[in-house]
Amino acid sequence: MTDARYHAPEGLDRALALLDQWRHDALIVAGGTEAVPRTGYGPRHILDISGIAELRQLHAEGPERLRIGALVTCTMLATSELVHKRMPVLAHSALSVGGPQIRNLATIGGNVASRSPRSDLLPALLVLDAVVTLSRHGGSRRLRISEFLAEGSRDNELITLMDCAGGGGAAMQRLSMRRALAPAIASAAVLLHLNATRKGWSQVRIALGGVAPRVMRAHKAEAVLTHVPPFGSEFAQGVRRAGDAAREEANPVSDVWATSWYRRHVIGVLTQRALLQAAKAADAA
Amino acid sequence: MLRSQDASSAVVELKQDGSIVVRVGSVEVGAGTTTVAAQIAAEELGVDPEVVTVVFGDTETTPYDGGTVGSRSTHIMGNAVRAAAREVRDALYQTAAEELDVAPGELEARDGFVRVRGAQDRGLSIADLAFLTLYDRRRIIIGQGMFQPPTGRVQLSGGRAGFRRDATIMDAETGQGNPVAVFSYAVAHAEVEVDIDTGIVDVLRLVVATDCGRAINPLLLEGQLEGAIAMGIDHAVRENTCPETTPDRHLTLDLTEYAIATAADIPEIVTLIVECPDANGPFGAKGAGEINVILPGPAICNAIFDAVGVRITSLPATPEKILSGLSSQRSGGI
């Protein structure tokens, strides 16, 4: 028999108070896709937050932003008209998570909290420059997603909200061993904004997944492309050089799905393809 | 299937109301051995398969069977069921011949009746015959059947005690002998698309023609062929319990590390059934449970060569191997 105790608070305040009390002794269960297989390993407290309705909301803010509650599921992201309109790259990323059953359970908060190098949502969230709200008993703070990836959360904090801004043109390219139920071997998300003259870029963001201990922004690749005009053969060459830069910046490992050299090779390809796709979308925007 | 693989036996029992119980030691793995047993018994006795119940897989209540393996059940178990059903049929013909005052050879069993051939109005229902035989003639109707593939013995040379039976019927130095019960045949054609930047192979289509002698149940047969082809595709492009990509040896431990195809991964599969009957098979049937898993591997690898000129000599044909091959080509290797 297990010693664990189960708690399912319906209000956020109650949940935060409990978490403040138990800290590392608590296993937080949101969608359950990561946590439930781990309940057998002896946590003292199971803190089931899946019933906190206020965290499952998805709202528009202004013309371009979305406020996404931490318990919004991948299915909700993949099917929301708002998400499709404002930041389709997030919908597309959500659709590549697991399979339908997993998507019905898995939450954006859980995915972000895992900080998994293979996360399907983090590359998109990185290029969308998402802001994470971390709440604790008695307060909250906001971190840019890149900071969150570096620091993580404190043991009495819960991710409660993701704030993202869309606009421009974005794309995600991903490679895996089969078309569903497969973690990404490597992935690249890109967001491009044309500047006012439309003869240059005001925003170049490239994020790489699966090729480093954390999902990362590819700053070198971004630098390569930032001053490249968005059309013609210069652009094409810039895309190729950006792909090469991504290869250099990547720091992949070998595992059951792929070797590090394969990941390194393929991230260049995916970066290029995502850049071309995003450029088309930016042009159309 | 090897001839050394043991016999199968079957018992067919006719109840007083004309319903039938078939007992076989085979098991049901999903391929439909029990359905095939019911069909063969129903065919021999001229009844609707709905009145046939199959009892299976119990060492206490079903007779000996060599195993639901090796593509042998339809052929070997099927023959045993056929033989047992014939005994029951012959017992019914005996009673019917007496009742109708004809020779047993003039009778046929169809649609739940035993009738005189050519005089369809002269007949008796199986149920009536069962009742008559049991209560009037005082004969219990239970048929038994056994089948073992005919073995051919070849002189043994250089042997030693304790050989496996299949080894004893092949010469130790030349291998000559008749160890195989039945040969089936198949041909597969694969169409693939290779992404030359990532090495990912998209299998677009498999066309496979299979000779299994006689299709006892085409619906179930197609299911076996399609399933085996899908498994063969997985073998070709994905499956390895000890992936070659890890820095140290690692055995896969779950169904994400070891990935088999989802519904989104299987291409168009066309199965063509060829029937070159086997003289020893029930209604000419050979066996079909395994053969289609064999060909997608080489068909896909040959298609990869056709597409991009890379020869795969070790399975599975992973994207890494293809990229490796492509980069050898580029650096002037091939």
Add this chain to the structure above:
Amino acid sequence: MSEPIRLKVNGDVHLVAAGPTDSLLDVLRERLSITGAKRGCDRGECGACTVLLDDLPVNACLVLARRVRGASVTTVEGLRCGENLHPLQRAFHELGATQCGFCTPGMLLSAKALLDHNFTPTREEIRTAISGNLCRCTGYTKIVAAISVAARAIALTKELGDGARTASSSEHDRDKSFIGVVGRRLPKIDGLGHVTGATKYADDLVLPRMLYAKPVYSAHDHARIVRVDVSRARQAPGVAAVITAQDVPENRCGLTVKDQPVIADDKVRHRGDVVAFVAATDPRAAAQAASLVAVEYKPLPAIFDPVESLRPGTLTIHEPGNLVPFNASGCIRIRRGDVNAAFDAADIVLDETYRTSPIEHAAMEPHAMLVLPGPTGSLTIWTPNQVLFTRAAEIAGILKLPLSKLRVIAPPIGGGFGGKNDVTHEPHIALLALQTGRPVKYTWSRAEEFIASSVRHPFVMRHRIGVMRDGTIVAKWVDTTGDAGPYANQSPAVLTVHCIFSCGPYRVPNISIEGRLAYTNNQIAGAFRGYGVVQAAFAVESQMDAAAAALGIGPLEFRKRNALREGDTSPTGQPLAGVGIGECLDRVADALERDHE
């Protein structure tokens, strides 16, 4: 610390005990005996446990039971509309979309969720909707077709009312016009149970006072066992018995070579060797106790390459050496004609070495077994084993029981493919049942499947082919080594079949084939659909294309020229009748031509 919760399942409200870490799957199966949802992996990776939670398909193994609260749960048992089957159930049954049936309940529910909001799905939408439900039997083709047909039926019903006849029934009626029963497209006679969740597999069986078992597997690939200490395990809460090698009456088994211990005594030779087995009152207690078994090993170097394994001087896994001694020479040899002369005369000779990987059967149903001891020393064993009678004899031999005291029953099997072909842990569970006097059940976890169940033999095959410019094959020389793993098992038979088929369905006048098996510390290599021919055909057919290319002849044409014909002989001299290869080649060629028109 179980609390009662109210659970609404298929419209009925239940008050049922649920522990804090019990999943919805645990509660459905163990507390409510609603066994339609299956346990395929317990990690959300296979979809066999799919249920609908307020109409959304989810993995029941990933949902904590206590979380469900007011939501409605629908399982396959709730699909019927009163007396009538749901159109999906009917379509699956009549169109052959269910084979072993283990994935069927989950598959039906994922499909229902799709059709409930979209009754004109495209094929792609169907494939996506069921992409979280693995199937190893059907290849999904008939499943997709059945869902498509059911969708049309539902659409028709909506348009015409409930009296509409469905497309699927007219297809089936057409077949009733066949005169015979043989040749008829008859749905499986056990199919109805599969689509309603009524079929009971081994893990669905329960008996009163049942104990649960858990193995302790080897911590090393190759090691000497110094000491096994089960004292702490025996004292652990809920434990009824712990067995070790000493408890096994006949501790050596093996179909050809008796080289396999039932419970490892002197050595462990792979990760799947059993070192001890525990029986306890619930699965968690059994697992806990298993972790308390302390084993002292002296690790040995491990051998993973079958060719290296046979090099002189390599550490031996068995005495006297690593060549599996299934006959006097340790080889299968097939010879005819004069290969050397033929190769000398050949216009082109190709020589290549081919390799295949170890492959897991990955049936959706993990192995499960239940043993009931009788009052007079008899045993009843329920086990999804494909080779019942021979295995019963093996089990009886290990237990030193007469066969008359042993009853082995095979429940419907959730996929075999050769992986349920061996005696695995039946003797262990039987011993625990005999010692405790209680029924004992063991269901493998998916991880245990990967660690301890058998795999397809990896082979290293060197093939040499000699051909003439006119396109005829004149010679084949094959040298092949199979990786048997640590125990011989069925490897000799697999090797035999592998060698017999190492020339493919072609006329080859001069042949030299030699094959052998090497012990390694890899997984046990056993029976697997195709039985050695998968590996041989990979080499044969790859080299056929290479030879065709070298000759400048098309691959189809090259095969036609050399295909076996009626009255030819196999490499072992067996006369061949009913040779269908020519017709198969023609049929494929025709199909391809028709596509190009």
